[in-house]
Amino acid sequence: MSRIQIKDLLKLEPSEQSVTAKGWVRTKRESKNAVFISLNDGSTIHNIQAVAEPGQVSEEILRLCTTGACLRIDGALVPSQGSGQAVEIRIARVEVYGAADPEEYPLQPKKHSLEFLREIGHLRPRTNTFSAILRIRHALAFAVHKFYNDNGFFYLHTPIITASDAEGAGEMFRVSTLDASNPPRTEDGRVDFSQDFFGREANLTVSGQLEGELGALALSKIYTFGPTFRAENSNTTRHLAEFWMIEPEMAFFELEDNMDLAEQFVKYVIGYALEHCKDDLDFLEKRLQEEEKNKPQNERSLPLSEKLNFVVGNPFERITYTEAVEILLKSKPHKEKKFQFPVEWGIDLQSEHERYLVEKHFKKPVILTNYPKEIKSFYMKLNEDGKTVRAMDVLFPGIGEIIGGSQREENYEKLLGRVNEIGIDPENLWWFLETRKFGTAPHSGFGLGFERLVLFVTGMTNIRDVIPFPRYPKSAEF
Amino acid sequence: MSRIQIKDLLKLEPSEQSVTAKGWVRTKRESKNAVFISLNDGSTIHNIQAVAEPGQVSEEILRLCTTGACLRIDGALVPSQGSGQAVEIRIARVEVYGAADPEEYPLQPKKHSLEFLREIGHLRPRTNTFSAILRIRHALAFAVHKFYNDNGFFYLHTPIITASDAEGAGEMFRVSTLDASNPPRTEDGRVDFSQDFFGREANLTVSGQLEGELGALALSKIYTFGPTFRAENSNTTRHLAEFWMIEPEMAFFELEDNMDLAEQFVKYVIGYALEHCKDDLDFLEKRLQEEEKNKPQNERSLPLSEKLNFVVGNPFERITYTEAVEILLKSKPHKEKKFQFPVEWGIDLQSEHERYLVEKHFKKPVILTNYPKEIKSFYMKLNEDGKTVRAMDVLFPGIGEIIGGSQREENYEKLLGRVNEIGIDPENLWWFLETRKFGTAPHSGFGLGFERLVLFVTGMTNIRDVIPFPRYPKSAEF
Numbered sequence: 009m010s011r012i013q014i015k016d017l018l019k020l021e022p023s024e025q026s027v028t029a030k031g032w033v034r035t036k037r038e039s040k041n042a043v044f045i046s047l048n049d050g051s052t053i054h055n056i057q058a059v060a061e062p063g064q065v066s067e068e069i070l071r072l073c074t075t076g077a078c079l080r081i082d083g084a085l086v087p088s089q090g091s092g093q094a095v096e097i098r099i100a101r102v103e104v105y106g107a108a109d110p111e112e113y114p115l116q117p118k119k120h121s122l123e124f125l126r127e128i129g130h131l132r133p134r135t136n137t138f139s140a141i142l143r144i145r146h147a148l149a150f151a152v153h154k155f156y157n158d159n160g161f162f163y164l165h166t167p168i169i170t171a172s173d174a175e176g177a178g179e180m181f182r183v184s185t186l187d188a189s190n191p192p193r194t195e196d197g198r199v200d201f202s203q204d205f206f207g208r209e210a211n212l213t214v215s216g217q218l219e220g221e222l223g224a225l226a227l228s229k230i231y232t233f234g235p236t237f238r239a240e241n242s243n244t245t246r247h248l249a250e251f252w253m254i255e256p257e258m259a260f261f262e263l264e265d266n267m268d269l270a271e272q273f274v275k276y277v278i279g280y281a282l283e284h285c286k287d288d289l290d291f292l293e294k295r296l297q298e299e300e301k302n303k304p305q306n307e308r309s310l311p312l313s314e315k316l317n318f319v320v321g322n323p324f325e326r327i328t329y330t331e332a333v334e335i336l337l338k339s340k341p342h343k344e345k346k347f348q349f350p351v352e353w354g355i356d357l358q359s360e361h362e363r364y365l366v367e368k369h370f371k372k373p374v375i376l377t378n379y380p381k382e383i384k385s386f387y388m389k390l391n392e393d394g395k396t397v398r399a400m401d402v403l404f405p406g407i408g409e410i411i412g413g414s415q416r417e418e419n420y421e422k423l424l425g426r427v428n429e430i431g432i433d434p435e436n437l438w439w440f441l442e443t444r445k446f447g448t449a450p451h452s453g454f455g456l457g458f459e460r461l462v463l464f465v466t467g468m469t470n471i472r473d474v475i476p477f478p479r480y481p482k483s484a485e486f
Numbered sequence: 487m488s489r490i491q492i493k494d495l496l497k498l499e500p501s502e503q504s505v506t507a508k509g510w511v512r513t514k515r516e517s518k519n520a521v522f523i524s525l526n527d528g529s530t531i532h533n534i535q536a537v538a539e540p541g542q543v544s545e546e547i548l549r550l551c552t553t554g555a556c557l558r559i560d561g562a563l564v565p566s567q568g569s570g571q572a573v574e575i576r577i578a579r580v581e582v583y584g585a586a587d588p589e590e591y592p593l594q595p596k597k598h599s600l601e602f603l604r605e606i607g608h609l610r611p612r613t614n615t616f617s618a619i620l621r622i623r624h625a626l627a628f629a630v631h632k633f634y635n636d637n638g639f640f641y642l643h644t645p646i647i648t649a650s651d652a653e654g655a656g657e658m659f660r661v662s663t664l665d666a667s668n669p670p671r672t673e674d675g676r677v678d679f680s681q682d683f684f685g686r687e688a689n690l691t692v693s694g695q696l697e698g699e700l701g702a703l704a705l706s707k708i709y710t711f712g713p714t715f716r717a718e719n720s721n722t723t724r725h726l727a728e729f730w731m732i733e734p735e736m737a738f739f740e741l742e743d744n745m746d747l748a749e750q751f752v753k754y755v756i757g758y759a760l761e762h763c764k765d766d767l768d769f770l771e772k773r774l775q776e777e778e779k780n781k782p783q784n785e786r787s788l789p790l791s792e793k794l795n796f797v798v799g800n801p802f803e804r805i806t807y808t809e810a811v812e813i814l815l816k817s818k819p820h821k822e823k824k825f826q827f828p829v830e831w832g833i834d835l836q837s838e839h840e841r842y843l844v845e846k847h848f849k850k851p852v853i854l855t856n857y858p859k860e861i862k863s864f865y866m867k868l869n870e871d872g873k874t875v876r877a878m879d880v881l882f883p884g885i886g887e888i889i890g891g892s893q894r895e896e897n898y899e900k901l902l903g904r905v906n907e908i909g910i911d912p913e914n915l916w917w918f919l920e921t922r923k924f925g926t927a928p929h930s931g932f933g934l935g936f937e938r939l940v941l942f943v944t945g946m947t948n949i950r951d952v953i954p955f956p957r958y959p960k961s962a963e964f
Contacts, residue, residue, distance in 0.1 A: 030738045050704050050706045051706055076925045078703075078926060078927040105926060106927055107925075109923075109924075113925075129917070130700045130918070131700075133701055133704035133705060134704040134925075139705060146640040157624075160493075162620060165623075165713075165954060167728065167954075168646070169690075169957050181647070183661060184662070186666070188662070188669060205717055205727065207962075212647075222607075222608045222954075223954065226612040228509075235646045235713070237647075241683075249647070259508070260489055260508045418584070439607070439963070442609070443609075445587075446590070446609065447510050447556035475643060476642055476645075477644065479645060481684070484684035485917070
């Protein structure tokens with residue numbers, strides 16, 4: 009008899025039919041009249057309860073059925089006597105695939121801190137919280153592909169190892185096969201990267217955008233969805249050294265089209281999670297309420313489903329950077345000198361400013377546009393005022409910037425001017441510049457940090473908890 | 487008026503309605519009575535023809551409408567006079583977004599060699615061949631996600647930067663932020679990787695399998711789809727330093743289930759391409775026939791669609807390694823000493839042997855199982871004979887191994903024995919070993935090299951031509 013996933017078992021009509029379930033024991037409870045085993049196989053947040061009458065399963069076997077053990081259970085699917093589930097398995101036979109010594113197995117049925125679970129990254133997917141996060145992460149990733157596929161975009165695999173740096177800044181990881189201890193040297197004593205694998209110094213990509221533009225200027229609409237890297241020494245709850253980005257890039261899109269797409273896109277993927285991950289979201293919503301129950305009412309988060317439905321159901325506010333600065337200058341925290349950082353036109357808005365705009369002033373996601381060129385990247389299209397660029401940042405409550413994008417500078421001379429201005433050698437970007445020389449087109453794009461999205465949707469607060477195996481300073485375990 | 491993609495324009499009923507197309511000029515042809523512009527926007531292999539009567543567009547504009555120029559064309563959609571297309575645009579107005587000086591633009595309307603196109607990777611997506619490949623690559627990638635999503639698998643992002651080596655061998659790229667010229671040293675003079683970003687030596691992953699197993703032993707069925715890396719100095723048509731792999735991993739799957747899944751999976755994705763990429767496949771089929779027209783009949787490939795339909799429509803042959811060796815020993819090329827490499831039980835089958843089995847003997851895809859343990863990885867489940875492991879390789883005509891997988895060794899003692907046998911420090915894999923200690927389960931998985939699949943489906947022969955920006959020794963351009 010073949011195994012049925014627990015997710016599907018729980019939907020069946022119980023009619024004494026023989027079924028087989030396989031999974032890991034979450035809890036075992038023994039009473040005088042029966043043994044109750046809760047089994048989970050990761051297909052759903054819910055367990056199936058399996059019940060054995062005394063003597064049905066040998067003592068020897070039962071002793072092995074502790075939390076974490078992996079079992080095969082055969083039995084009849086019957087209506088459940090207990091509350092909370094419609095069906096249960098009346099055990100006919102148990103096979104133990106693998107025990108889990110209660111003295112050693114770290115995931116006992118009690119509350120574990122997220123910090124502790126990070127240390128056992130190989131086992132944490134077996135917890136309710138992390139399996140829920142991983143299932144939601146999957147659903148969001150699938151929704152990303154489905155959205156772009158349905159809208160005529162082509163998935164483009166931009167390179168991970170690259171010899172260029174999209175941002176002209178950004179701390180990067182070097183990729184090399186040279187002998188680290190004794191690298192070959194040039195005559196003047198420098199490391200001779202011409203003898204390295206790629207014949208030059210190479211790094212891990214910080215963004216697929218530049219190559220994405222090459223795709224868009226041929227196929228019209230492309231998107232990337234791949235890992236990107238920052239070698240920043242930041243030990244925060246918001247930064248990872250390795251994270252996944254989604255970067256659509258569209259020929260013939262101007263800034264307005266770009267904003268429309270960004271808004272439509274995030275609403276779609278969040279809506280998809282609401283539709284497909286109800287049980288997991290319910291679980292995480294309760295988890296969050298439990299976490300915050302000791303906080304004063306006004307510091308508690310909105311219930312997760314309410315927050316997500318609000319984002320999906322309401323238009324994002326769209327204002328310019330200049331308008332945002334004006335709002336901030338008139339704001340109470342500014343007048344009362346409550347902001348840590350001063351506000352004036354030209355500053356890079358700080359997290360406290362963004363939060364004020366999103367959480368206090370507008371109380372909804374905000375798209376900020378037309379930033380001063382000095383605080384944005386060289387490839388963004390200059391406005392006619394000569395001072396601002398056609399950038400856009402989408403700001404989310406609790407998260408801050410979730411999307412950053414722009415219309416791109418499509419004019420060869422202007423782009424070359426900016427490249428020189430910020431001190432990039434145009435030789436390094438010859439191929440990028442050439443796209444403006446041959447059949448250039450107005451085009452736009454943006455990037456969304458996938459983990460930020462997962463944070464927002466799951467209501468988690470530390471980015472290390474929404475990626476299976478986080479990479480950050482001093483940590484590359486598992 | 488908003489732009490309509492050319493793919494959609496070509497499907498409209500022509501009724502003189504006003505339309506806007508945007509794209510790149512493929513060709514311009516002038517006759518006494520009209521100017522014909524073929525425009526392509528990458529949404530389809532097909533161009534739309536736009537026709538202007540004399541005087542409708544200024545000479546100054548027309549002069550700029552050369553191959554590669556990017557245009558906006560407004561006009562009426564009318565029935566086409568010419569053959570080969572149902573509709574065309576009667577031009578009312580042309581706007582030139584970007585010219586492409588014919589003296590400089592490398593992609594003139596003539597045949598370019600694939601070698602030349604590799605040197606202009608930033609422009610080659612604008613050719614028919616590469617845009618077709620990229621659209622098919624997209625469709626295959628989407629089909630991968632759809633297949634696994636529809637079958638209850640969860641997409642797991644395994645780490646790219648890792649401190650472990652799944653194969654226990656494999657040449658790897660080092661990832662570091664240490665000063666390459668003057669790295670910190672330990673007292674005994676070695677490079678002090680404890681001061682590196684991750685506090686230890688780190689590399690680019692060669693496989694997500696080990697972490698994938700952690701996911702499967704919690705969520706039951708997962709798959710990865712991400713970049714993997716090999717620092718092998720191979721300049722062949724079949725190897726890349728950076729390529730994309732798909733690695734499903736399933737708890738409770740034995741070798742038979744694994745084979746069933748692998749066969750079902752590749753048939754699904756190839757079938758998806760046949761259904762969704764007909765125009766592009768037709769184009770590539772003709773391209774291949776053109777390429778091979780000077781070859782003798784018996785050296786020509788099957789027509790692409792015939793080859794793909796054959797794979798989708800026929801069961802794969804399943805035989806053991808031992809049976810395969812017997813067939814090879816009895817084969818004509820062996821008896822006539824035509825094989826370059828000798829055949830005997832225990833050898834790692836060479837490409838010539840695999841090709842004989844697939845292309846000559848069975849004339850269909852073959853799944854080989856139960857290889858000698860010495861030539862396979864340490865994590866594969868040992869058979870009861872003590873000599874062979876429950877490995878499986880799927881061999882495809884023209885490609886060789888497209889999938890490699892196995893049932894995994896789930897027994898802690900046996901796995902530890904193998905780890906020690908091949909000289910891996912068990913400390914480095916403590917987390918992998920622990921999964922066999924706590925709730926171990928029978929499980930299986932495999933890996934498919936995505937570019938090998940794209941090669942097979944597109945009929946291309948060099949792997950550098952099926953990934954947008956190939957990485958190989960001495961090359962990390964773009």
